[in-house]
Amino acid sequence: MDIRHFRYFLAVARLRNFTRAAEQLGIAPPTLSRQIQDMEQELGTRLFLRQQREVSLTEAGAALVIEAEATVRQFEFAQRNAQRAGRGDIGHIELGYVASAVYSGLLQKQVRAFSGECPDVSLNVRESPMAALPGMVLEGRFDIGYVRSPMTLPEGLEAIRLDAEGFVLAVSAESWLCRLPAIAPEHLQHETFILPEQISGTLQVAAQGGFAPTLGAQPGGLVAVIALVSLGQGVAVVPESVIGHIGLPGVLYRPIAGFEVTSWLSLIHRRFEKSPVVARYIERVRKQ
Structure with a gap:
């Protein structure tokens, strides 16, 4: 038996008539009758008492209805889930x-x-x-x-x-750089650079300023980078998006004049x- 047999069986059980069930299923009545007979033969018991105009369930048939309905529901659920997974819905x-x-x-x-x-x-x-x-x-x-x-x-x-953004300089509030009206790349040649995970901004600031950067620690995440800046360990070239999100005592964020390099x-x-x-x-x- 397969799921088709259970569907045929449930259609006859609901309508109590082979002809109407066959019409609903879209098959010929003799085909439906033969499929039900195959089920009965495989189970070794009768599922329906056949009368002239309608049929009724035997005790075995009534017991099978509950399990057949659960089986068909589970099969349809599995089918729908497989289709949804195939579409990326789940x-x-x-x-x-x-x-x-x-x-x-x-x-x-x-x-x-x-x-x-x-x-x-x-x-x-x-x-x-x-x-x-x-x-x-x-x-x-x-x-x-x-x-x-x-x-x-x-x-x-x-x-x-995806989205691009520029860089800013994270600098200690006590640094001499904060007294400048504008900080340009060449002002940073004697500074130690704390390195974020993305170091392209640091390297390009140094290239634009015409110097080889003095590299400090690379502690990991941006919070750890800004923490070292707050401790006076150096400056850091970081994405603009840190402004307003990482605020530590003693740290200021300043634009780098003339530096228009972006990361994304x-x-x-x-x-x-x-x-x-x-x-x-x-x-x-x-x-x-």
Whole structure:
């Protein structure tokens, strides 16, 4: 027996008539009758008492109705879920991000929009060191990741370029630099640079100022970077989005005069993504 037999059986049980049940099912009455006989033969018991104009359930038939209805419901539920999973309507996504994706508000905006469109998709969202994120996506520990570009990606990953923003200088409020009306790249040649995870801003400030930078610690996340600045360990070239989000005592954020270099957030993903739900998230971001 297969699910078709249960559906045939339930149609006859509901309508109590082979002809009407066959019409509803879209098959010929002799075919329906033969399918029910096959069921009875396989079960070794009669399911219906056949009368001239209608049929009635035997005790065995009445017992089978309950189980047949549950079986058909479960089968249809599994069928619908498989179809929804194939469309990316349900599933699970592991998402990694760097802190500046949160400070910019982009991560919140895109996750909320996707969750509104696909409420039955669960997302596990975790911050991760940027240097480790591409490898974790490639290995499958994350499905997608928000990083700050430019950065070199391993073979097998692609990036979707998202919002760009400029850089500012995080500097101790006691630094001589704060007494200048404007801080230009050349003013920073004798400073020690605390390095965020994305160091392109630091390197390009030094290049524009015409000096080789003195590199200090690279403590990890932006909060740790700003903390070292507050302790007087150096200055840091950081994304503009930290303003208003990381405020530590003794730290000021100043523009860098004439420095218009930007960095941008990127969504990184596996080049040949097989999961429908992950592919749906990627495509939604790509269209935006």
